[in-house]
Amino acid sequence: MKPSTTHLALPFFDSVHRDLGQRLADWIPEQHIDESDDRRACREWVRLLGDNQWLRYCVPAGKDGALGGALEKLDSRALVILREALAFHSPLADFAFAMQGLGSGAITLAGTAEQQAAYLPMVASGEKIAAFALSEPDAGSDAGAMSTAASQAANGWTLKGSKTWISNGGIADFYVTFAKTDPAAGTRGITAFIVDADVQGLDSSEHIAVMAPHPLATLKFSNCQLAGNTQLGTLNGGFKLAMQTLDIFRASVAGAALGMARRALAEAVSYSRQRKMFGQTLADFQLTQAKIGEMAALVDAAALLTYRAAWMRDEGERLGSSVRVTAEAAMAKMTATENAQRVIDMALQMHGGLGVKVGTKVESLYRDIRSLRIYEGATEVQQLIIGKAVLQS
Structure with a gap:
């Protein structure tokens, strides 16, 4: 297709x-x-x-x-x-x-x-293969609570702690890793490092199995010795750097959700045109037409917010503006992932029993979409970001 x-x-x-x-x-x-x-x-x-x-x-x-x-x-x-x-x-x-x-x-x-x-x-x-290591067992949305620490050593840094839910964990060639370099400073005490996969003291063997299979792992750092030139960006500027990185890619998460929603809608349209029922096709029923109409509107609403966020970020870059588009990216990510979940659920329902059969496209989409409402900032976090921005405007 x-x-x-x-x-x-x-x-x-x-x-x-x-x-x-x-x-x-x-x-x-x-x-x-x-x-x-x-x-x-x-x-x-x-x-x-x-x-x-x-x-x-x-x-x-x-x-x-x-x-x-x-x-x-x-x-x-x-x-x-x-x-x-x-x-x-x-x-x-x-x-x-x-x-x-x-x-x-x-x-x-x-x-x-x-x-x-x-x-x-x-x-x-x-x-x-690249990876981004920010989350920890007790520090997901609250990055300031991370406990992985980097302390200065004679020839660079010593890294201790663990990261989890790391995409590409175990197959990546390097991990951009965020660690506390000033434990008392909260988010103002985080620094980024480039950690090559073959560095001594890094264990990425603990794989995490999830409902829609993707390579995920927990990383364990046991006295990893990092050279001084592995520091990425300014000392204690890692949290800001992580947020700037996520700002760029948050709108792209919305793009991924949009692609899944569009596929679910296309599958629903195709199936409804072919499925015979009571002497006509499923598409001939007004209830089916209403559902497809709702799905199409949900997709387009998400698309407009997604494209707006991406356009605003690119325009800011073109004009040399330092204005962040955090709220707009949050709106796109929240709306696209939530709408995609609804669209895919409706497409699966339209397929009836076939929708829950392992191996059908709508069944796999139903599993694939779920994590997008969580990673790179859960829906509830996006709501907080948007709400604070509105209140401060």
């Missing part, structure tokens, strides 16, 4: 986005990877996406194209277009793409020239 490209005509997008969206919509339906082993499949998706130049949108081009990116800067609209189309076809393909961007995003934003040159070109080619 081919993703639709009609939304690319909206004024949020430029010609570069329309060309990207059309090329991807033509390419992605032809790609097929056995996803029965999520870790192996994720590696294969990274390789395939890298070989076909799509991962180049996860990093900036750099001077004379030295960093490997397709565009001068990270472009939120490109990320949204890519994630929407990939999630329409395969949520695991979307996951593989997204983590290359999120896992390297802090290096793009705050890395030294040497750090960027060492990591970003290999992320763009798929030669290195």
Whole structure:
């Protein structure tokens, strides 16, 4: 099934986005990877996406194209277009793409020239798999409560503690890891580090099984010795860096949810046209028509908020504005993920018993969408962000 490209005509997008969206919509339906082993499949998706130049949108081009990116800067609209189309076809393909961007995003934003040159070109080619390590067993939404600590040592830093729910855990080549460097300072005492997967004292073997299989793991740091040049960004500036990174990619989470919702709607329309019932098709019933109408409206409402957030972020970059679009990204993420859950649930209901049969598309979408309402800020966190922004306006 081919993703639709009609939304690319909206004024949020430029010609570069329309060309990207059309090329991807033509390419992605032809790609097929056995996803029965999520870790192996994720590696294969990274390789395939890298070989076909799509991962180049996860990093900036750099001077004379030295960093490997397709565009001068990270472009939120490109990320949204890519994630929407990939999630329409395969949520695991979307996951593989997204983590290359999120896992390297802090290096793009705050890395030294040497750090960027060492990591970003290999992320763009798929030669290195990236990961973002922020969450801990007792510090999810409350990042200031993290206990993983980095203390200064003779030749750099000593890292101790653990991270959990880490996407690409166990298959990543490096982890952008956030740790307390001033334990008494809360969020003002967090610093980011680049931790290579082969560093002594890092154990990523504790895999986490979830309802929609994705490579997740708990990371354990036992006196990891990090060189001084592994510090990423300013000392104690890690929390701000993490939030800036999430701001860029939060709208792209909405894009992924949108892709899943569009696929569920397409599956519902196709099935309703074919399913015979009481001498007519399911699509002939007014109740079916009403449900499909509601689903379409939910999809378009999410799309407009998603594209607005991405456009506002890109416009700010183009104009050199430092204004953050945190509230707009939160609205997009909250609305797109919540609406997608409703759309997919209605599509599954429309399929009847077939909807809960393992192996059908709507059944897998039902499992895939659920985590999007939690990761990169749960819906309740987005509500708080939006509410505070409204009250302060």
